[in-house]
Amino acid sequence: MSVLIFADQADGIIKKASFEALSYGNKVAALLDTTAEALVLGNVTDNVVTLGKYGISKVHTITDISLNHLDTQVYASLIAEAAGKTGATVVVFSQNQTGKAIAARVAAKLKAGLVAGACALPDVSSGFVVKKTVFSGKAYANISINTPIKVISLNPNSFPVTVAEGNAEVSVLNINIPESKVKVTNINKIVGEIPxxxxxxxxxxxxxxxxxxxxxxxxxxxxxxxxxxxxxxxxxxxxxxxxxxxxxxxxxxxxxxxxxxxxxxxxxxxxxxxxxxxxxxxxxxxxxxxxxxxxxxxxxxxxxxxxxxxxxxxxxxxxxxxx
Amino acid sequence: MKILVCLSKSPDTTSKIAFKDNNTLFEDAGVQWIINPYDEWYALVRAIELKEKDVSTTIHLITVGNADCDAIIRKALAIGGDEAIRINVQNNDSYYIAAQIAEVAKQNNYDLILTGKESIDYNTSSIGGTIAELLDMPFISLATKLVIEGSNAIVTRDIEGGEETAEVSLPLVLSCAKGMAEQRIPNMRGIMAARTKPLKVLEPAAIETFTSVVNYEVKPAKTSVKLIAADNVAELARLLHEEVKAF
CATH class of the missing domain: 3.40.50.1220 (TPP-binding domain)
Structure with missing residues (x-):
């Protein structure tokens, strides 16, 4: 059993929204009395050992450079397999552009209930209930996830990043990477501006x-x-x-x-x-x-x-x- | 080419958001229902543009919901599209809805399945990805441009701080965002034609639901704005520093 957090990267650097997801996943793991583990896909320049400071005990990596481009089909397949291998009962994403692209796909593959746009920790006192924003931020819904595996995609900037001492163990996952049907031909980044x-x-x-x-x-x-x-x-x-x-x-x-x-x-x-x-x-x-x-x-x-x-x-x- | 456009009914943006039955149901009294704007402006209109370029294209519209949806489907048909399908069931679980659509899609060999980037009521951004997974198709989210070249699609999508363009073979599922197309108002000819276009009502397939709504909460209103006099701007700077800790 574990909570698996997908740590999303861009240009080899783990995104800030992922630190929120990691901190959130760590707290979910504490609620369930289990460990928080992270998954990083692609080549990153960050030292993933340092994800330990967000409470992550183990970081699983698949470092193939082809994974620096998001293909939802490939990612979903790898994340679902990693979830299986790590015995994850909860999988956490950030509901950023990447989370919006893959969280639902991973949930469908795992036959797991999804709360996308979560804004608070789950209530596990009876069942597993997650609060999310609805109606473009005008209201909240408390959603009960009724499947053995749960997928949560956390709204960016809705959960504080907590940092402590600690290093994570790094484990290279040996999973075959399916062939991508999506060929990236051009990336156009606006330089010199904060996204x-x-x-x-x-x-x-x-x-x-x-x-x-x-x-x-x-x-x-x-x-x-x-x-x-x-x-x-x-x-x-x-x-x-x-x-x-x-x-x-x-x-x-x-x-x-x-x-x-x-x-x-x-x-x-x-x-x-x-x-x-x-x-x-x-x-x-x-x-x-x-x-x-x-x-x-x-x-x-x-x-x-x-x-x-x-x-x-x-x-x-x-x-x-x-x- | 065969295109399926997924539509959802949502309350008009200006609707008052309230709940009933001990906060377990959306209060729909007096609510004006519309086609979810992203489904209409971006997914539907882009499909129509593709048909205008290639008249052999067929466009099917699909929605999952009860008979309340018929008015918005007729409006969508008035904007364009050849026929519509409504799966006659009311459900809030996004997996359930997507799986119903996937069941219909399996029987129709669509080349392209389009959704809006999210619905303005549940904001989950999950229908497209789920359909793609169930049909084992590529899925690109937050697409802002789509060009069809033979059996390939050239798709541009938003990424943090920029955009990415990729080539992918059809069939394909896309969630559509701003840039894809512009809103169109149905004209009289479209409204007349929509009356006779087929609207098939199907009963739902047996699909499990994975989630359920426990209850809703209206976001509490902000207590009240702290107004600072226009000749005391230094005070706002101080508040941003000391209370908001912005710098």
């Missing part, structure tokens, strides 16, 4: 900024906070900003620790993309903007005055604290 879906802090601008020429102050604030940039749908539709920055129901759904919305009124379609954020700050000239109802902090004021001033004050504090 929106991975960011801790997101600074977002809306129509209230009046035009693309006014984004300098948004970029300056984002730079001070090491934040990713985002925008509302009208801004992307007007081509003021690239489409990969669009958050909302039709764009990306994100859940950063801090979301700063500037000149965005907060239409329900926009909220559907951001209301899983931990803290929301709204800066808007209109005191009636619906976004203030979902915000933790707000300033009713002119962004063109408030934002540069905010960046200046933040920089002052950063400067002060560095001494």
């Amino acid at each position: 929106l879906t991975e960011a801790d802090i997101v600074v977002s601008g809306g129509r209230g900024l009046r035009g693309p020429e006014n984004w300098g102050m948004i970029e300056a604030l984002a730079q001070s906070l090491h934040a990713a940039l985002a925008c509302s749908r009208p801004v992307a539709d007007a081509n003021w900003r690239p489409h990969h920055e669009h958050v909302g129901q039709t764009g990306y759904q994100i859940a950063p620790n801090l979301y700063i919305a500037i000149g965005i009124s907060g239409a329900i379609q926009h909220l559907a993309g951001v209301n899983r954020s931990k803290v929301i700050v709204v800066i808007n000239t209109d005191p009636e903007a619906p976004f203030f109802k979902s915000a933790d902090y707000g300033i009713v004021g002119d962004a063109f005055v408030v934002v540069p001033k905010l960046t200046e004050e933040i920089n002052k504090l950063i400067e002060k604290n560095s001494h």
Whole structure:
């Protein structure tokens, strides 16, 4: 018996969302009085022994370089086989792009019930019940998994990473890799920007900024906070900003620790993309903007005055604290 | 080419989310049902575009649900598609739903099975991957572009911080995201034509369910926003530092 956590990597580096999944899996293992083990596919530059600090006793690896590209069919086959070999009764994923691609496939292969989008530890007091977000973050559902093997895909940024001392034992899994039917021909990464879906802090601008020429102050604030940039749908539709920055129901759904919305009124379609954020700050000239109802902090004021001033004050504090 | 488009009924985005029967059921009184936007805008419309390029293409639409779904299926048929199938059962388990669709797909040799990237009610992103597993087909999720070249598909998908393009042979299952196509409004001719398009109602296959809903909870509203005066921006910086620990 074990809890097996899939530790997802990109370009040889284990993703931050996977550390959350590892910490979560470790806590699930404690609840079930068993061990937490991890699976890493592909070649990684990280030393996987260090996954021990997230409470992982054993890391299973299949280091074939072909596995640095995700093929859901190949991955599902390997993960399911690894789950069998390690006697896993719970398999944990992060519900990031990779988790969305493979968690359901692995669950189907294992004939295991799946909770995708989990946001809390399972309640194992009677049965196995996992809380997940539903209705785009407006509600929760408690789902009972009724199969011997359970698959949980954890929402990014919904569970704290816990770190302790410890090294993991590394074991190379000897499993035949099925032939891939998917041939990757091109990868296009946006360089020099923090990926929106991975960011801790997101600074977002809306129509209230009046035009693309006014984004300098948004970029300056984002730079001070090491934040990713985002925008509302009208801004992307007007081509003021690239489409990969669009958050909302039709764009990306994100859940950063801090979301700063500037000149965005907060239409329900926009909220559907951001209301899983931990803290929301709204800066808007209109005191009636619906976004203030979902915000933790707000300033009713002119962004063109408030934002540069905010960046200046933040920089002052950063400067002060560095001494 | 034969395409299957999977559609789900979901409450309109602006619906009030509430629950009844001791929080075990979604309160559907007064709710406006729509086609799950990602299924409609991206999966269905891209299928229609492919048919416009190659008129020999057949498009089947499928949904799993009770007769309440018929209105949204007719709307989907008005946008496009040749015929629709409804599997007459109400269930929340994503494996159960996907397996019902896979049963139908097994008998029809589809070249392409399209879903939206997720439903806006249960947000699981799991139907496409499950169908692909049950049919032993490749599956690419969060696809933003699709080009068909003979018996191959060239698919671009979102990855963290960028995109990846891959070539894969048909048959194939795809979950579709923004970029795949643009929303279309049905025109009068489409609405008229949809009335006579076939809508087959099938009884469900015997499939197990793996999960069940215990109950729901509405997310508590934020207590109230802490407003900071526009001439006291330093205070917001202090709060972001001390309370939010943003830097």
